[in-house]
Amino acid sequence: MSPRRSVAESRQTRADILATGVRVASTEGLEGLTIGRLATALNMSKSGVLGHFGSKEDLQLAVVDAAADIFAREVADKARGTEPGLKKLTAMCAAWVSYLERRVFPGGCFFTAAAAEFDDRPGRVRDAIAGLATVWDRDLYRQIRTATQAGDLPQDTDADQLVFEVSGVILALNNALQLHRDTRAPARARRALGRLLGYPMLLFACFFRVSASAAHRL
């Protein structure tokens, strides 16, 4: 086997391990992500998996990174072409709801589950999860500030408060879908978000649908 082919195959194996790792962690938790569990799922030897990731923690961190790439592609990137401010904020929220509705991860929001699992376990995995959540919250905050400065949100809007409330709607949606399999929850989430972002009662569903379909096309 040529060295080049060997490197390409090694990369592919690493990508396969991570894809399976994200799926396993999404439903069974990051702690369930043992080297042995993955080796069995991938029909590999334990040493074969360990060769790609030095330790269970390294594997968990690589899986969190892989999940973050999926979130970026499925949510953050969908709003990339939109004008900053209220339009971008709306597109971000629409893509966020759609990501949960479409069950991009089989276990619901990867990061909500990972946060619930690791919030009491100090270490690099917890730091990575908290760091990713902070980056996303800061992006929401920036769009809210831009929207407020442009007069598209009331001048007295408390951006931190609005980030908190928007996140709450998404957490409620994830909970309703995951625990209660409540198919009415996405409509409830869109209604709550529409109100928070100041859309008139009869228009928010329309705005959200347009944003969501625009997001899907991107």
Place this chain on the structure above:
Amino acid sequence: MSPRRSVAESRQTRADILATGVRVASTEGLEGLTIGRLATALNMSKSGVLGHFGSKEDLQLAVVDAAADIFAREVADKARGTEPGLKKLTAMCAAWVSYLERRVFPGGCFFTAAAAEFDDRPGRVRDAIAGLATVWDRDLYRQIRTATQAGDLPQDTDADQLVFEVSGVILALNNALQLHRDTRAPARARRALGRLLGYPMLLFACFFRVSASAAHRL
């Protein structure tokens, strides 16, 4: 040892196992609740723990029940003496925020963590967690309906929607406290809940403080 004393001691041992089980599950998850883990924490033999709970699942169910008793005492019971409708709903919400602020469980909301862990694991434990959440949501729903009928909430209030949004605020509070250790989050939650329950901007903090202190006295 007299039979009566033996029964009393057995009950006490069971209560000790459950108290430790709730603490362990709250921070490490219900799946971390192995017979061996508990036996070590309590300095008991594995068979000693198994004698009280036939299986790991029985132990998990008993721990969920014990956690539900704590939630009832720390949240639901605090609002028991309050007049049904908006006052009771406010007292329930105030006690709910206070329960998270005081970290009644060391790992934050026991049921949020348990739901995130078990929502993809069909079985008796998942059913118990979903059932408890449904009972609590129904109680919130009833108070919202009563408040609406009394004219204390707008006539067009969608009770299911309001339950969804109130739950979202509590989930955001739990997330902010657990993942970000954000001490400003309880004030944000009270502000969001005050707005959802229709309290005037300058009065909700006062209403909540009165409700919370009344709840503490109960």
